[in-house]
Amino acid sequence: MRLTQLRSFHAVATSGSFTAAARSLHVSQPTITTQVGQLETLYGVELFHRMGRRAVPTEMGERLLGLSRQMFDLEAEAVQLLRESGELRTGHLRVAAVGPSHVTRMLVSFNQCYPGIKVSVSTGNSQEVLARLANYSADVGVLAQVAQDSRFVSVPYSEHAVAISCSAQHRFAQRRSISIRELEGERLILREQGSTTRKAIETALQAAGVRPEVVMEIASREIIREAVLQNVGIAAVSEVEYVPGPGLRAVRLNDATVRTYAHVVCLAERQEGALVRAFIRCAQQGRPQAP
Known part of the structure; x- marks a missing residue:
């Protein structure tokens, strides 16, 4: 028949x-x-x-x-x-991100443009985000660094200064800014290997010939925040990820350019997909101005 x-x-x-x-x-x-x-x-x-x-x-x-x-x-x-x-009146977009700081603003912008699209978000480190893109379990990713892989395309979204987070009891707490050389010998809490914030501060410290005392390596932003609050040490934090609160201070570096970045990433073969293009377009339209 x-x-x-x-x-x-x-x-x-x-x-x-x-x-x-x-x-x-x-x-x-x-x-x-x-x-x-x-x-x-x-x-x-x-x-x-x-x-x-x-x-x-x-x-x-x-x-x-x-x-x-x-x-x-x-x-x-x-x-x-x-x-x-x-027509993007229905569908499902899967976003993988290294953290909530950058992606939240993008999600708000996308939802305002396409309220009928369901969005699900997963988080992980850079390698996990790229793996989800590669195996098609995510449509777009939000990373703090450009993927050096021809399978992916990256679109710049934003850049942010890195500041020094310290407790209210620390000697830096009453300062608005400090010199990077003042970090010599300071008890420093670092993110895990592969963190772009860690890479940015280590590069700046090496260029200045400054050697702090690394006391901890912690993968969790929340645990680092608590350790700083307890005055275990100070930490480098992207200003967009800094969560202010009682007992905490953020102090800028006045003589070193230390920045982190955010990029929207997708598989090169999927960059012309309607949902992917729509998300990237919305992210670019809502992109914050560079400082």
């Missing part, structure tokens, strides 16, 4: 005549007659009682009509789903 034969049958059964069915399908009446006749001959059944210009479904025709109605209703739903998805 061909779908065109079933479609012709359905049109006749719902319109009540071969002529009306031909008009609805924009084909000739003999074409409809031939296709319905082929269907009846193929299975040895009678689908219509021909009553002059009218065509009334037989008992078998009524049973087949019940099935064809379900099929073509589902087809209409599929067409509507695809049309709405293409």
Whole structure:
């Protein structure tokens, strides 16, 4: 059985005549007659009682009509789903990010533009984000560094200064800024290896010939914040990720350019996808001005 034969049958059964069915399908009446006749001959059944210009479904025709109605209703739903998805009125976007600081603003901007799109967000380190993009479990990623991999394309989003976070009891607490050389010998809490904030401060310290005392390496932003609050040491933190609170201070470096960045990343082969392009466009439109 061909779908065109079933479609012709359905049109006749719902319109009540071969002529009306031909008009609805924009084909000739003999074409409809031939296709319905082929269907009846193929299975040895009678689908219509021909009553002059009218065509009334037989008992078998009524049973087949019940099935064809379900099929073509589902087809209409599929067409509507695809049309709405293409117009970005429905769909599902999966975002992987290294942290909430940068991606939250992007999500707000995207939701304002496309409120009908469901968005799910997962977090992880840079390697995990790239892995999710590579295995298609995420559509776009938000990273603090450009992926040096030809499989991916990166779009700059923002840049932020790195400050020194300290407790209110620390000697830096009453200062608005300090020299990077004042970090010599200071008890320093570092992020884990691979952190872009860690890489930025280590590069600046090395360039200045400054050697602090590294007392801890911690992967969690929240634990670092608590350790600083307890005056275990000081920490470098991107200003966009700094969470102010009682007992905490953020002090800028006045003689060193230390920055972190945010990029929107996707697989090169998927950069022309409608959802991916829409997210990148919204991110760029809502991008904060560089300091």
